Amino acid sequence: MTEILVSATMEEKINGRCPYLIDPNESCGYGRGMGLRLPIGRGIAALVLLAGCRGDISPVRAWHQALYGGECPLFDCYGNVERALPLLRRTRTSIYLAVPTAKFGDPALKKLLQNAWASGVEVRAWILLFPVGGYWPNGSNADAFSRAVKDFVRWSDTEGLGVKWIVVDLEPSLENIMLPFYEELIGGNITAATALLRNNLDPADHAVKKGKYADLLSFLHSNGWKALAVTEAMVLDDMKDGDQKLQDALDIPVSGLDWDNVSFMVYLTNYLDYVPQKVGADLVYSYSLDAREYFGDRGGIALGVVKPGKGAGDQDIVYTDPPVLHRDIGASLAGDVSEVQIFSLEGILGMGDADEWLGKTSVSESPPKKEPATQFVRDLFFSIDSSL
Helix, strand or coil: CCCCCCCCCHHHHHCCCCCCCCCCCCCECCCCCEEEEEEECCCEEEEEEECCECCCCCCCCCCEEEEEECCCHHHCCHHHHHHCHHHHHHCCEEEEEEEEHHHCCCHHHHHHHHHHHHHCCCEEEEEEECCCCCECCCCCCHHHHHHHHHHHHHHHHHHCCCCCEEEEEECCCHHHHHHHHHHHHHCCCHHHHHHHHHCCCCHHHHHHHHHHHHHHHHHHHHCCCEEEEEEECHHHHHCCCCCCHHHHHHCCCCCCCCCCEEEEEEEHHHHCCCCCCCCCHHHHHHHHHHHHHHHHHHEEEEEECECCCCCHHHCCCCECCHHHHHHHHHHHHHCCCCEEEEECHHHHHHHCCHHHHHCCCCCCCCCCCCCHHHHHHHHHHHHHHHCC
């Protein structure tokens, strides 16, 4: 991995030098001052008014745009994320930063968060249970995840790191649920896939796990924090009949909780192995409509995957050029959601022309053309839910 970028010192900032210039020959101006609380010495904080940096910043757009980032082997790429701060700032893009439990208190993470706050780039902490605990949060590791979130909140608040959102990436156990489930789907064994999920049903246990996440949300809100849940799109297929059986079977408590935002992963790449027709913008639009219907202003969409080469398991990548991504941002907006997330920062940087990917400020919001694959996907998961 590349070397961590050393930021400007506090003295340089106070004296007017700007560490986040888009052009290194550009001077600092005063058009965008901001208050910054930075720890000095052993936990002592000072309030410093920094001069904003002039530069070409994208006009305000109709949606909140965010990138997932920082998820790399051993999570040693915070320096790369820090280098991307000028890009994120000028394209008005938030970063949902992978923060594994092993990195709490890490100096590189602390520096990145401080510098993001100083540059005006919003960071939301995407907490992951690593190296132990199951990686993604779900019902089975609710206790461990809650402890991790509380530890991060206390550290961030004590150090004045400027983070006030937790990203809760609710996903089923990869080994115990998702891999065997999708293996059956890919093989066309819908009955076996349904039976696998049915064996996981335990309504009483699901209620207990849901209560644990309710307690965590209460803790966050009482401490001035917010929480964003991002989860499987098929949760929206579970909402149609008013029960929570599919969420129970997948071990992901989502509905009926006081999330500040709930976003759904419509990663088109992930559908390629078991959907016989081409998936596209219409599927994004369909799930966006349901996100709006069931979660109102809190609903959002996560799009992926953007990266060079192939996906996991040698999958083809849907987002091979910026217009395809912009098409699906438009489909999300047509479905009346305004929270749009993209996976991932590292993938976009790897593709090149990052400003072309992220700098778009207007897209077509017309409903896309109907596609047979959309009905196939929606019918498939609703049928599985109905058979539980």
